[in-house]
Amino acid sequence: KNQVEQSPQSLIILEGKNCTLQCNYTVSPFSNLRWYKQDTGRGPVSLTIMTFSENTKSNGRYTATLDADTKQSSLHITASQLSDSASYICVVSLNYGGSQGNLIFGKGTKLSVKP
Amino acid sequence: NAGVTQTPKFQVLKTGQSMTLQCAQDMNHNSMYWYRQDPGMGLRLIYYSASEGTTDKGEVPNGYNVSRLNKREFSLRLESAAPSQTSVYFCASSPDGQDLRFGQGTRLTVV
Numbered sequence: 001k002n003q004v005e006q007s008p009q010s011l012i013i014l015e016g017k018n019c020t021l022q023c024n025y026t027v028s029p030f031s032n033l034r035w036y037k038q039d040t041g042r043g044p045v046s047l048t049i050m051t052f053s054e055n056t057k058s059n060g061r062y063t064a065t066l067d068a069d070t071k072q073s074s075l076h077i078t079a080s081q082l083s084d085s086a087s088y089i090c091v092v093s094l095n096y097g098g099s100q101g102n103l104i105f106g107k108g109t110k111l112s113v114k115p
Numbered sequence: 116n117a118g119v120t121q122t123p124k125f126q127v128l129k130t131g132q133s134m135t136l137q138c139a140q141d142m143n144h145n146s147m148y149w150y151r152q153d154p155g156m157g158l159r160l161i162y163y164s165a166s167e168g169t170t171d172k173g174e175v176p177n178g179y180n181v182s183r184l185n186k187r188e189f190s191l192r193l194e195s196a197a198p199s200q201t202s203v204y205f206c207a208s209s210p211d212g213q214d215l216r217f218g219q220g221t222r223l224t225v226v
Contacts, residue, residue: 031213032213034213034214041219041220042219042220043119043205043207043217043218043219043220044158044205044215044217045217046214046215049214089157089158091215093213102212103160103213103215105157105158105159106157107155107156107157108157
């Protein structure tokens with residue numbers, strides 16, 4: 001069964017600290033993996049996308065990694081800010097093409113950054 | 116650019132009432148989607164439309180209907196609302212079926 005599991009479910013860190021969120025998937029055939037950030041009361045916004053051949057992608061203080069062999073991805077946040085408080089959702093695309101998306105969503109990690 | 120616009124942002128319905136959630140996008144995307152998001156469940160696909168004039172069921176279509184009015188607009192209708200449909204609804208559009216652009220969401224409560 002195609003699944004995306006994220007851990008931890010929630011995380012509290014102090015402002016300025018680093019953190020790493022995990023995403024494990026059992027999705028085949030794999031096309032790409034995206035991390036979304038969802039602020040409270042808003043829709044998700046894409047942070048990074050990685051295809052099978054990419055193992056690192058950065059977007060400012062956000063760095064995503066992908067290990068296609070172990071089917072694991074991580075999102076590392078450096079020098080956290082209060083504005084990083086949000087839910088982070090891992091989404092894996094199946095390589096079936098078409099427009100239905102064939103997207104498998106993780107349930108998200110809720111990050112709280114405290115002053 | 117407005118992106119994806121959903122209306123209304125909040126709605127309270129009584130059990131059995133009907134309503135339509137509106138969604139419009141200005142990015143000329145072919146594909147549009149309706150998701151619901153519940154605590155602990157993540158985002159689940161209700162219906163999608165690969166192109167104007169076509170619609171298909173997603174993971175949780177029961178109790179909903181959709182209309183792809185034109186390329187810009189994709190509406191979601193609840194014919195007889197039930198408390199189990201209390202949720203946050205997100206509309207999304209995509210140029211390629213993978214890169215989703217989400218609206219701000221509609222928070223629906225059915226009492």
